[in-house]
Amino acid sequence: MLAPATSPRLAHARPFAHIAQFHPELTAFRRDLHAHPELGFEEVYTSARVQEALRLCGVDEIHAGIGKTGVVGLIHGRTNTSGRMIGLRADMDALTMTENNDFPWKSTRNGMMHGCGHDGHVTMLVGAARYLAETRNFDGTAVLIFQPGEEGFAGAKAMIEDGLFQRWPVESVYAMHNWPGLRPGCFGIRHHAMMASADRVTIEITGKGGHGAHAYLVIDPVLVAGHIITAVQSIVSRNVKPVDGAVISLCAMHAGDLQAMSVVPGKATLVGTVRTFRPEVQDMVEKRLKELCSAVALGFGASATVHYERIYPATINTPRETEFAGDVAESLVGPENVVRDMEPSMGAEDFSFMLQVKPGAYLRIGQGGEGSCMLHMTRYDFNDEILPLGSALHASLVEQGLPLAP
Secondary structure, eight states, X not given: OOOGGGSOOGGGOHHHHHHHTTHHHHHHHHHHHHHSOOOTTOOHHHHHHHHHHHHXXXXXXXXXXXXXXXXXXXXXXXXXXXXXXXXXXXXOOOBSSOOOOOSTTSOOSTTOBOOSSXXXXXXXXXHHHHHHHHHOOSBSEEEEXXXXXXXXXXXXXXXXHTTHHHHSOOSEEEEEEEETTSOTTOEEOOSEEEEOOEEEEEEEEEOBOEEGGGGGGSBOHHHHHHHHHHHTHHHHHHTSOTTSOEEEEEEEEEESOTTOTTEEOSEEEEEEEEEESSHHHHHHHHHHHHHHHHHHHHHTTOEEEEEEEEEEOOEEEOHHHHHHHHHHHHHHHOGGGEETTOOOBSSOOTHHHHXXXXXXXXXXXXXXXTXXXXXXXXXXXXXXXXHHHHHHHHHHHHHHHSOOOO
8 A cells, every 4th residue: 555655645635535435446447457468559458448447437528449449538627618628648558478477367368468557557547537527626628548559559659640639639748657666656757858769770781601611701791790789889988978868779680590500691680779868869879870880891891781760759748747747746745755857768658759749748656666576577567556646646637737717
C-alpha cells in the first residue's frame, strides 16, 4: 500500500478517495489485460475490453479504429462553456518476449508479455474515465486516447495521421509511464527533454571474399566492421559536446557462415541505434557516421553504405504544461514527492509525435523503488497498488485544467 506520507493530500483527495473504492475492479481489469497481451496494431482483445469498460463507465462517446486499433473516449463536463478539451493518452501494446513469472495472471500467449506496464497505463486511464464520468466536476471535454503500437510501431503517429487532433482539437495532451526506479507515491517530470530520439542505423560493408588461408587476396569486411565498431564511438567522445547527450550502439553484426571457418565473406552488415535529445546533434551524428564509416572502409579497400532511419523523435515537454502537470502532481502527493528535475532517459517514446503537434507533458509515476524489476525484463509486473493514484493524476489534470466556473 502507499505509505501515509505519500498518500494524496487532503485538499485534493477527492479523486483518489473516489477511485480507491473500485480499486479491486481496476486490479482485476489490469490482470486480465496482462494475461492477454497483444502486439502493436493487433490489440483486438485489448481494444474490445477498453470499449466495454468505457461503456460501463458511462463515457459519452466511444470511437474505435483510430490509427487501426486505437480507441478514443469522450467525457463531457458538467458544463461546456469554454469549449476546451484536454487529452489523456495511454499505450496498449505488449512486447515480443517470454514471461518468467508464475502468478495466476501471467501471460497466456507464447512469446508475448506486458513487460513495460502498458496494461497498467490502460487501467489507470479507465479508472480516470469512471471517476470523470461519475462526477463531471469540470467545464469542457476530456479526450481519452488509448493508443496502439507504442513499442516500435509509431501508433501515436498513426492516430495523428488518422485525424486524431483534427476530430478532437485538444489544447494540450498528457501521458504517464510507470517507473520502477521511483518509489510508489512519487511522480517525476522535467522541462524539455524527457526521453531521447530513437534512430536505426544499418551499415552495409562490401569487401572481397575468399579463402581464409590466403587472406592477402581478400578485402576482409569483418575486419572493416571491427574497426568501424571502434571508430564510431569517437563521434560521441570527440564530436558531441559533453553537455549534449548522445549514444551510438551497434548491437548486431552479420557476416559469413558459422559453419565455414575458412571462408572470408564478401559482405558484412552492422545494425544499431542512435539516441540524442537535440535535432542539431542528431543531424551531426548522422553526418559523421556516414563520413567515418565510408572513410574507414576506404582505408581497407572496401566500401560502406550507411542507412539512417529516424524512428521516434525526442520526447520534449512544453514549459507551461510541464509546470501545470507538476503542480497537479504536488496537489496529490505534496512537493516532497514530486521530482521536477527527473533525469532524462535515453529510451524513446512515440508520445513524442503528439508533443510535436500539441503542447503537453510526459510524466513518470513511481511503482517500485530501489531493487525493483526494471522495464522490459522477463519478471516485470505492474504494481497494482499505484492504480488509484495514477487514475487520480489523470482525473486531476482534467479537473484542474478545465475548472468549473465559480
